[in-house]
Amino acid sequence: MTDTIIAITLLWIFVVIYSVAASFDFGAGFWSMIYLNREKTKATSIANRYLSPSWEVVNVFIVLIVVALVTFFPGATYTLGSVLLIPGSLVLLLMLIRSAFMVFSHLIHKYDKTLSIVSGITGILVPALLISVLPVTQGGFIQATDGIEHLDWSLFFTSPHVYAYIGLAVSSTLLLSSLLLADYSYVAGAHQAYSVYRRDATLLGPITLLMAVLTVVTMQIEATWLYDRILAYMPWLIASVLFFFVGYIAVLLPPERRLIFHMPRLAVVAVTIQYLLASYAYGAARLPYIVYPHVTIESSFTHPDTFHALFICYLVGFAILVPGFIYFWRLFMKDEQYVRQK
Amino acid sequence: MEDIVMTRAAFGTTMAFHIIFATLGVGLPLMILLVELLFWRTKDRDYETMAKRWTKAQAILLGVAIPSGTISGVQLSLLWPGFMEVVGKVISLPFQIEIFAFFLEALFMSIYVYAAHRLSPAMRLLSVFMVLVGATASAILITNVHAFEGTPAGFRISNGEIVDVDPWAAFFNPSFFVTAGHVTVSAYMTGAFAIAGVAAWKLLRSEKGGRVYRYHQKALLLGLIVGGSFSLLTALNGHESAQLLHEYQPEKLAAAEGLFETQAYAPLAIGGFTDRETKEVKYAIEIPWALSFLAANRFDEVVVGLNDYPEELWPPLYIHTLFNGMVGIGSLLIVVGFLGFAWKKLLRRSEFPRWVLWIFVASGPLALLGIEFGWIFACTGRQPWVIYRVMKTVDAATAAAGVSTFFWIFLAVYLFLAIVTLLVFRSYFGRHPLELDPHDQPRERTAE
Numbered sequence: 001m002t003d004t005i006i007a008i009t010l011l012w013i014f015v016v017i018y019s020v021a022a023s024f025d026f027g028a029g030f031w032s033m034i035y036l037n038r039e040k041t042k043a044t045s046i047a048n049r050y051l052s053p054s055w056e057v058v059n060v061f062i063v064l065i066v067v068a069l070v071t072f073f074p075g076a077t078y079t080l081g082s083v084l085l086i087p088g089s090l091v092l093l094l095m096l097i098r099s100a101f102m103v104f105s106h107l108i109h110k111y112d113k114t115l116s117i118v119s120g121i122t123g124i125l126v127p128a129l130l131i132s133v134l135p136v137t138q139g140g141f142i143q144a145t146d147g148i149e150h151l152d153w154s155l156f157f158t159s160p161h162v163y164a165y166i167g168l169a170v171s172s173t174l175l176l177s178s179l180l181l182a183d184y185s186y187v188a189g190a191h192q193a194y195s196v197y198r199r200d201a202t203l204l205g206p207i208t209l210l211m212a213v214l215t216v217v218t219m220q221i222e223a224t225w226l227y228d229r230i231l232a233y234m235p236w237l238i239a240s241v242l243f244f245f246v247g248y249i250a251v252l253l254p255p256e257r258r259l260i261f262h263m264p265r266l267a268v269v270a271v272t273i274q275y276l277l278a279s280y281a282y283g284a285a286r287l288p289y290i291v292y293p294h295v296t297i298e299s300s301f302t303h304p305d306t307f308h309a310l311f312i313c314y315l316v317g318f319a320i321l322v323p324g325f326i327y328f329w330r331l332f333m334k335d336e337q338y339v340r341q342k
Numbered sequence: 343m344e345d346i347v348m349t350r351a352a353f354g355t356t357m358a359f360h361i362i363f364a365t366l367g368v369g370l371p372l373m374i375l376l377v378e379l380l381f382w383r384t385k386d387r388d389y390e391t392m393a394k395r396w397t398k399a400q401a402i403l404l405g406v407a408i409p410s411g412t413i414s415g416v417q418l419s420l421l422w423p424g425f426m427e428v429v430g431k432v433i434s435l436p437f438q439i440e441i442f443a444f445f446l447e448a449l450f451m452s453i454y455v456y457a458a459h460r461l462s463p464a465m466r467l468l469s470v471f472m473v474l475v476g477a478t479a480s481a482i483l484i485t486n487v488h489a490f491e492g493t494p495a496g497f498r499i500s501n502g503e504i505v506d507v508d509p510w511a512a513f514f515n516p517s518f519f520v521t522a523g524h525v526t527v528s529a530y531m532t533g534a535f536a537i538a539g540v541a542a543w544k545l546l547r548s549e550k551g552g553r554v555y556r557y558h559q560k561a562l563l564l565g566l567i568v569g570g571s572f573s574l575l576t577a578l579n580g581h582e583s584a585q586l587l588h589e590y591q592p593e594k595l596a597a598a599e600g601l602f603e604t605q606a607y608a609p610l611a612i613g614g615f616t617d618r619e620t621k622e623v624k625y626a627i628e629i630p631w632a633l634s635f636l637a638a639n640r641f642d643e644v645v646v647g648l649n650d651y652p653e654e655l656w657p658p659l660y661i662h663t664l665f666n667g668m669v670g671i672g673s674l675l676i677v678v679g680f681l682g683f684a685w686k687k688l689l690r691r692s693e694f695p696r697w698v699l700w701i702f703v704a705s706g707p708l709a710l711l712g713i714e715f716g717w718i719f720a721c722t723g724r725q726p727w728v729i730y731r732v733m734k735t736v737d738a739a740t741a742a743a744g745v746s747t748f749f750w751i752f753l754a755v756y757l758f759l760a761i762v763t764l765l766v767f768r769s770y771f772g773r774h775p776l777e778l779d780p781h782d783q784p785r786e787r788t789a790e
Contacts, residue, residue, distance in 0.1 A: 059408060060441070060448050063415045067437050070419050074430020081423030085742040088420050093755055096409040100759055103405025104766045148741040303431045303507040310438055310509075317442035324449045324472075331457050 003307050004297045007072040008287065010314070014068055016279045018061040020176065020272055022130075025058045026123035027177020029098070033120020035196065036113060059099060071310055075300025076290045083142055083151050083291075084133065091129045098122040124170055131169035135162045138223040139292035161218035168211040172275070175204040179251065179271055183264035186255050194264070198251060201267070205248045209241075212278075225292065226285060233281035240277035247271035345746075349739045352749040353421050354721075358714060359756045360414050363407035365713050368481050368526070369533015370400045371474035376564065378467055388557045391776070393470075396537070398774075401455045402766055406759055408448060411480075421745070425728050425738035431504050432497045433490045433512045440483035447476025481529060482522040486513060488720065489521040493590045494729050517586050524579045528672075528716065531572035532709040535675060538565025538682070539706025542699045550693060554776060562694075562702065563686055569705065570679015577672055581636070588637035591730060592646040594723040597657040598665040599633055600626070601647045608633040608645040613666060616659040621649070623662065657723045664719035671712035678705050 001009075070077050098119050105115035135141065136151060141159070143152045156162055182197035220227040230237070247270035250263045257263050288296040301307070374396050381389035415437075419426050429437065450472035453461070461469065496512030498505050541562035548554045587595040595601075600616035600623035601608060610633040614626025634643040648656055678701060685691055685698070694702070728735040 059412060060445050063412050063444065064441050066416050066419060067434075067441050070426050070430045071434030071438050072430075074427045074434075077419050077426045077430060078423040081420045081426070082740055082742040085420050085740060085748075086744055088416060089748045089752075092413045092416055093751065096413060096755060096759070099409035099412075100405045100762065103401055104762070150742060302434065303504065303509075305507050306431060306434055306509045309435055313435060313438055313442075317439065321442060321445055321449070324446065328449055328453060331453060331460070 003304060004288075004301050006311070007301065007307060008297050011065070011068045011072060012279070012283045014061065014065050016276060016283075018058070018065055019279070020275060021058045021061065023127065023173040023176040024180050025177075026127055027173045027175075028181060029116075029119030029123030030174065031120075031177060031181060031197070031200070033116045033123075036116050038196075059095070062095075072302055072307065073290060073295075073297065073300040074302050076295045079142070079149055079291050079295055080137075082149050083136060086151070087129050087132055087136075091126055094122045094126050094129075098126075123173070127169040127173045128166045131165045132156075132162060135159065135165050135223075137289075137291045138219075138226055138286075139289075140222060142291070159218075159222060161215070161222040164211065164214040164218045168208070168215050171204055171208040171211050175201060175208045176268075176271060176275075178204060179247070179264070179268045182251070183268050186262070186264045194255070198255075198264075201251050202248075205244070205251070209244060223292075229285040230281060233285055236277050236281035236284075240274045240281070243270045243274035243277065247274060345743075346736050346739050348746040348749050349421050350735070352745055352752060353417055354718075355749065355753055355756065356410065356414050356417055357717070357721075359760070360407070360410040361713060361717055362710060363403050363410060364481065365529045365532050365710070366403050366536055367400070367407045368474075368477045368529035369531070369536065370396060370403070371470060371477055371533075372530050373533055373537050373565070373568065374400065375467075375470045375474055376568065378470055380564075382463070382467070386560075388560055391557070392561055395771075395774075395776070397455065398770060399767070401451075402763060402770070404451055406763055410756075411444070421740050422728070422738045423740055425733065428497075428504065428729060428733060429487065432507055432509065433487055435509050435513050436483040436486035436490075440480055443476045443479035443483060445476075447473055447480060450476065478526055478529075481525050485522045485525045486515075486518055489517040490515045491727075491729050492521070492594075492720075492724055493517040493586075494732050499732060516590060517583075520579060520582045520586050524576065524583055524716075527572045527575040527579060528713060531569050531576055531675065532706075532713055534565045534569030534572060535678075535709040536565075536706040538562050538569055539703050541565060542694075542702030542705075545694070546696065546699050546703070557776065563682065566679050566682030566702065566705075569709070570676060570683060573672055573675040573679055573709075577676060580669070580672065584636055585638065588643075588645065591724070593648060593651050593655065594657055594661075595637065596646060596648045597659055597661050598719070598723060599623075599645075600659065600662045601633065601645060602649050604644060604647040604650055606634060606642045606644045607631045608637075608643075610636060611662070614662075616662045618659055655726065657725050661719050661723045664715045664722070667715040668712055668719055671708050671715065675705060675709060675712070678702065 069080070101115045101118045105112050136156070141152050141156050142149050144150075178197045178200040182194055182201055185191075185193035185197060216227070216230070219230070247267045250259075250267035250270060253263045255263045259266055261269065286292075288298060290297060290300060302310075374393050377389040377392040377396070380386070381393065418429075450469045454466065454469040454473060490512055493516040494512070495515040496508040496510070538561075541558045544558045545555060545562060548558060584595065587598070597616075599608075600611050600614070602621040607630070609628040609630045611623040611626040611628050614623045616623050631641045633645055634641050637643050637645050681698070682694075682702065685694060724730060726734050726736070728738045
């Protein structure tokens with residue numbers, strides 16, 4: 001493995017971890033808004049209980065991604081910074097408002113409803129904006145006038161491919177989070193919340209699959225180079241679809257049944273694996289392009305000495321942080337008392 | 343030209359907003375750790391109450407500090423892609439390590455805030471300590487990049503290509519330790535005076551001699567002693583910072599002091615305004631020989647003046663005022679800290695007169711103002727360079743259009759958040775007034 005491949009692999013791992021973790025997070029925000037007025041099902045309080053401690057940690061990941069991108073591939077910053085100024089700034093604004101209300105509502109409970117609405121709306125808008133990075137960097141939307149690169153908005157807004165991606169991002173966010181919340185409420189013993197989230201998941205499953213198909217179909221027209229390459233990873237895509245069905249069937253089965261885990265947990269795990277497989281196929285097919293066709297991982301790579309120093313820091317840093325993460329996990333995700341809140 | 347002003351304004355606004363929360367976010371954990379330790383030593387439950395209440399304040403501030411810090415990080419790449427390219431190749435280590443510090447802080451802050459009632463006393467102490475370590479390390483590492491901008495090291499530019507990269511040499515650039523020290527001790531100072539300011543305000547409004555009065559007196563004294571000590575350290579370190587400027591960025595020191603002629607026995611100008619036309623500082627008090635002494639601890643030191651540089655490379659001349667503001671506030675705060683200490687411990691008076699309390703009230707906002715002055719001085723004083731004598735700010739900025747729109751939107755959002763933050767403070771502490779339990783009541787930590 002060359003240095004560039006190690007670097008892009010590390011970066012992609014961060015991106016995938018963030019996408020899954022942020023989907024749980026943003027989706028939970030959306031559900032807590034939707035079920036705001038149905039207090040007896042506890043669906044909102046379950047969503048908020050998951051949300052409160054996790055957002056800060058998830059939030060840090062976005063900085064991790066930006067820093068990893070800039071430090072590993074500084075040659076890509078110029079293009080990405082210029083092209084993504086507007087969507088990037090919008091994401092930042094939305095996240096600023098969302099995060100602030102997260103903390104405020106923990107302290108002052110009269111902000112609970114405002115929080116649910118703020119985090120519900122941003123929970124949909126942020127993934128929709130973030131995903132647009134993918135079609136933009138696949139090429140076709142970036143124009144250069146006088147050597148200055150910018151995004152062609154009219155092309156962007158009239159592209160079916162962009163809308164397919166947005167649909168995929170939103171439905172995936174909702175699917176992943178409803179599965180997770182179904183599991184979370186099952187463990188918490190909140191049966192009504194469980195059946196609410198299970199119903200949402202069964203509705204969203206087929207929609208997500210449809211969006212994924214639409215994305216690939218529109219890709220064939222708008223980013224043919226990528227479509228041709230992604231076909232080479234067909235076995236990964238098929239495996240991904242298989243895991244989707246495993247997860248979907250697990251949701252439909254009675255929750256007490258066990259196959260390694262109880263069924264709701266199995267569904268979360270299977271669907272997460274589905275996304276990992278699909279992300280691998282997509283990421284591998286895109287190589288070596290960061291921004292097609294000008295910026296590749298080689299052309300934008302940092303100085304090799306800097307990379308080696310960075311890599312050692314990552315190893316040391318994660319060695320120090322992992323115990324902290326485990327402690328955090330045990331406090332909030334595994335602690336029965338906290339989950340059940342008795 | 344218009345664009346570069348807007349880009350700087352956009353980033354400057356983010357930073358000006360963020361550093362208020364970031365500085366307090368570094369300073370408050372120290373105060374919380376200190377009262378947790380005091381509680382552990384003295385078993386005085388007032389200190390436990392302080393820890394609890396200050397943590398709530400810290401949580402509110404962090405709610406803004408973390409996202410606005412995220413924005414600063416991402417905006418760097420969006421607004422200064424040219425700069426970030428050099429950063430990525432040469433000085434990426436501090437950014438990357440800073441992420442881990444940030445993780446550490448976020449993780450333990452979540453634990454300390456959301457799980458406080460489930461932690462053992464030792465874990466509570468450890469959690470606050472980790473928050474303090476994470477916050478301080480974040481500040482130091484970000485300052486590292488700032489120090490690199492002033493005294494770049496560890497690379498060369500040859501034919502437009504970055505060569506001879508040594509990331510650790512860039513990391514340990516000449517001004518790193520002094521600058522990082524300055525930021526850290528001044529943040530501790532600011533956190534302490536913020537506490538002292540609030541305590542003094544509360545003393546003005548509570549009945550003399552009562553339990554509540556004694557509680558706030560303890561907080562005030564702690565804030566003044568810690569704040570005074572750190573402001574002294576800030577000043578000592580500031581002296582070193584000035585000498586560093588003399589050695590590495592002479593035109594910045596010259597502009598800070600409004601010195602045009604290169605000379606030995608250079609005078610120190612206090613106050614006044616630098617006049618570009620007549621090349622002098624108007625309405626200033628001049629202390630003969632003092633600037634030479636400040637620059638190198640000797641009166642015959644030759645201090646370089648602005649005339650030795652072409653005018654387009656001069657930093658903006660108004661930094662003289664910012665410099666005076668920073669130094670003036672810093673010096674004043676040393677006096678304020680000492681005044682509080684002397685009144686209580688040397689004169690052994692039990693109460694402060696009202697006018698003294700008003701001075702203490704002002705110390706918190708003044709400390710923050712000093713931080714803002716110092717930061718703007720440090721960054722505008724480096725202009726027109728973003729990396730001193732390597733890269734101009736203009737060449738680092740984004741070419742994208744639409745920056746000015748975002749400047750206004752961000753400005754509006756920051757104002758909105760500042761107001762909401764104040765409302766949250768009022769509302770939370772309004773609904774949770776200070777309630778001191780009688781001493782004999784059994785110890786119990788309420789879960790929220």
